[in-house]
Amino acid sequence: MSITVETASQHYNDPAVLCCLRKKGTVISASDLEDPAIFPDLEESGLLTLSEDSLTIGQVLGSTLEQDADAMTPLTPELVSHYVEKKPEEKEKATTSEPAANPAGPKNSVIRFSINELKGQIEIPAGFDSAALPFTLPEAPKPEPEDRIIRTLTQREFNVQEVRVGAETSFQDKVLTIREGLCAESLMADPLVKDAQLDIIRPDERHVYSNTIMDVIPIATKVEGILGEGTTNVMHGVVVILTGVDEKGVQIHEFGSCEGYLDEKIRFGRPGSPDPDDIMIRINVTVQENTGMERRGPFAAHKACDYIIQEIREALKKAPAEACDKEDVYHDYKKTGKPRVVLVKEIMGQGAMHDNVLLPTEPAGVKGGQRNVDLGNVPVVLSPNEVRDGGIHALTCIGPATKEVTRHYFREPLVNLMAEDDEINLVGVVFIGSPQVNDEKAYVSARLGQLAEALDVEGAIVTTEGFGNNHIDFAENIEQIGRRGIKVVGASYCAYQGQLVVGNKYMDAMIELNKDKDGFENEILADSTLCPSDAKRALLMLKTKMAGVPIEPANRKWTQEVITANEQFIQ
Amino acid sequence: MEYELTPKLLPGKILEVTDLGVKVTLKGRMGIIQVPLRSVITDKALQVGQEIRVYLSYIEVV
Numbered sequence: 001m002s003i004t005v006e007t008a009s010q011h012y013n014d015p016a017v018l019c020c021l022r023k024k025g026t027v028i029s030a031s032d033l034e035d036p037a038i039f040p041d042l043e044e045s046g047l048l049t050l051s052e053d054s055l056t057i058g059q060v061l062g063s064t065l066e067q068d069a070d071a072m073t074p075l076t077p078e079l080v081s082h083y084v085e086k087k088p089e090e091k092e093k094a095t096t097s098e099p100a101a102n103p104a105g106p107k108n109s110v111i112r113f114s115i116n117e118l119k120g121q122i123e124i125p126a127g128f129d130s131a132a133l134p135f136t137l138p139e140a141p142k143p144e145p146e147d148r149i150i151r152t153l154t155q156r157e158f159n160v161q162e163v164r165v166g167a168e169t170s171f172q173d174k175v176l177t178i179r180e181g182l183c184a185e186s187l188m189a190d191p192l193v194k195d196a197q198l199d200i201i202r203p204d205e206r207h208v209y210s211n212t213i214m215d216v217i218p219i220a221t222k223v224e225g226i227l228g229e230g231t232t233n234v235m236h237g238v239v240v241i242l243t244g245v246d247e248k249g250v251q252i253h254e255f256g257s258c259e260g261y262l263d264e265k266i267r268f269g270r271p272g273s274p275d276p277d278d279i280m281i282r283i284n285v286t287v288q289e290n291t292g293m294e295r296r297g298p299f300a301a302h303k304a305c306d307y308i309i310q311e312i313r314e315a316l317k318k319a320p321a322e323a324c325d326k327e328d329v330y331h332d333y334k335k336t337g338k339p340r341v342v343l344v345k346e347i348m349g350q351g352a353m354h355d356n357v358l359l360p361t362e363p364a365g366v367k368g369g370q371r372n373v374d375l376g377n378v379p380v381v382l383s384p385n386e387v388r389d390g391g392i393h394a395l396t397c398i399g400p401a402t403k404e405v406t407r408h409y410f411r412e413p414l415v416n417l418m419a420e421d422d423e424i425n426l427v428g429v430v431f432i433g434s435p436q437v438n439d440e441k442a443y444v445s446a447r448l449g450q451l452a453e454a455l456d457v458e459g460a461i462v463t464t465e466g467f468g469n470n471h472i473d474f475a476e477n478i479e480q481i482g483r484r485g486i487k488v489v490g491a492s493y494c495a496y497q498g499q500l501v502v503g504n505k506y507m508d509a510m511i512e513l514n515k516d517k518d519g520f521e522n523e524i525l526a527d528s529t530l531c532p533s534d535a536k537r538a539l540l541m542l543k544t545k546m547a548g549v550p551i552e553p554a555n556r557k558w559t560q561e562v563i564t565a566n567e568q569f570i571q
Numbered sequence: 572m573e574y575e576l577t578p579k580l581l582p583g584k585i586l587e588v589t590d591l592g593v594k595v596t597l598k599g600r601m602g603i604i605q606v607p608l609r610s611v612i613t614d615k616a617l618q619v620g621q622e623i624r625v626y627l628s629y630i631e632v633v
Contacts, residue, residue, distance in 0.1 A: 258600065398601075399599050399600035399601070400600065468629070472572070497599055499579065500575075501574045501576060501629060502572065502574055502575070503575075520582075520598060520599055521598070521599030521600065521601070522599070523598070
């Protein structure tokens with residue numbers, strides 16, 4: 001099929017191949033040429049063989065065909081006349097030219113330079129009479145304004161070396177004790193919760209069978225201020241995992257089920273999963289039969305789990321500041337003079353567990369927050385510190401390898417990287433839900449575009465967890481931002497199983513999050529989620545795009561080689 | 572909206588075999604499908620746990 005003038009201009013340096021039979025004497029134009037995007041397909045099927053002496057599209061436009069030629073014939077110097085010879089690569093231009101000849105001689109006292117391009121600076125000795133210069137000196141550059149701190153968050157980490165069940169909930173000398181009767185009490189959190197059990201899994205005892213993993217939740221609590229500022233105490237070395245079934249024994253949360261041995265079902269060390277040395281507190285909740293696939297069932301399990309964690313939080317609040325093992329200080333900045341960028345995190349919003357609690361009262365908690373499905377999935381802006389302080393409690397969608405659990409948001413690599421980067425000004429993190437129906441998707445995406453316009457950003461990174469119909473919003477979100485002239489980069493798991501079903505011209509800078517060798521959702525918790533190395537690639541891609549450097553077109557099919565090659569740039 | 576729905580070869584496992592049909596679960600938690608026996612091609616007698624594969628895309632509501 002022939003191509004348009006616009007397509008031809010995009011493929012100026014690609015080989016020129018006839019799309020159809022053309023007669024001798026034809027003056028070659030875009031409409032005589034085949035689309036280079038399908039060359040790999042044509043070569044694979046044996047319809048096309050490109051040779052080294054093939055001319056490029058840029059060379060043949062306007063040339064004349066010297067003999068009749070069939071479709072799929074690459075144009076070579078023997079076939080066409082009046083084509084453009086390849087120019088040798090231009091050498092870098094000199095930054096200044098030779099001084100122009102001065103016919104009046106040195107007595108004229110004016111030395112005239114013809115300058116093509118000037119880089120660097122010229123220093124003039126002190127005492128030089130600047131009034132004698134035939135131009136006015138530019139004013140000294142103003143000192144760059146300093147970044148202003150808007151809010152500060154201090155996270156105090158307390159190491160936990162042992163977790164036990166005892167008579168009273170307490171946290172002393174790095175030992176966490178959880179009250180024995182707490183689980184039974186947690187049933188009060190929601191009438192749908194019929195049973196709750198708790199056990200402690202040490203790092204060397206992980207070959208334990210488990211029901212489907214619904215969430216991974218850090219234990220953190222506010223001791224001063226509100227979410228995103230003040231002081232938060234965090235337990236280090238311990239994490240809660242929520243698992244669940246219904247009364248009939250049907251696994252909650254996953255389509256099918258995700259049960260199995262914990263050491264086989266978790267990719268330890270991912271931002272969202274337990275770390276290799278973490279003690280896991282497993283809370284297994286049983287909900288009323290047949291409610292596991294309704295919105296209220298999984299949420300009831302999260303509420304019961306949060307009830308248990310809240311008593312642990314109360315004990316953690318009392319931990320003396322001087323006993324903390326590490327203190328991290330995070331700032332939200334107002335940076336002047338740096339490009340404004342925004343991070344957009346698309347979260348699930350189709351209902352049931354495809355939902356998230358935004359801005360709970362306690363870090364990574366449930367109480368006090370609003371669910372994005374209830375908010376109509378419209379974009380909601382959080383500050384980087386609000387995200388890092390547990391502003392998102394994920395009710396977590398399918399599937400295990402690609403869903404972002406609560407701990408993922410608590411340690412989100414892109415938020416941390418973009419907030420701390422000196423070259424950009426991260427103005428906020430936008431959470432946008434992904435509704436089920438296309439009309440609703442278009443509605444929320446349009447609001448996102450308008451928000452990006454109002455925020456006056458120059459760049460954006462859009463990420464999404466999971467795959468499936470949320471890739472339709474993903475594409476729409478990127479388009480709504482991109483069409484406003486904002487440079488945008490996308491990050492998602494796609495690979496083989498999650499290939500994109502829609503696309504647009506703004507989706508030219510994409511980051512693949514897959515970690516499975518065959519490109520599948522491999523059902524290992526958090527395996528193909530956004531990791532620090534992915535975050536670095538995404539930010540570098542955004543900076544590259546914002547700098548106006550062209551991005552090479554993507555391969556036709558997912559291949560790990562592209563990712564591996566791009567990873568070399570971030571070393 | 573225009574989609575490019577490309578069938579992909581997805582693996583799965585048989586969950587249930589009855590006199591009428593089989594129920595299979597697709598790898599990656601992407602769903603459970605129940606089909607009549609005549610929709611299954613096999614050289615072996617059907618059993619729970621057998622691995623299957625099927626070309627599948629998304630369901631589009633028209």
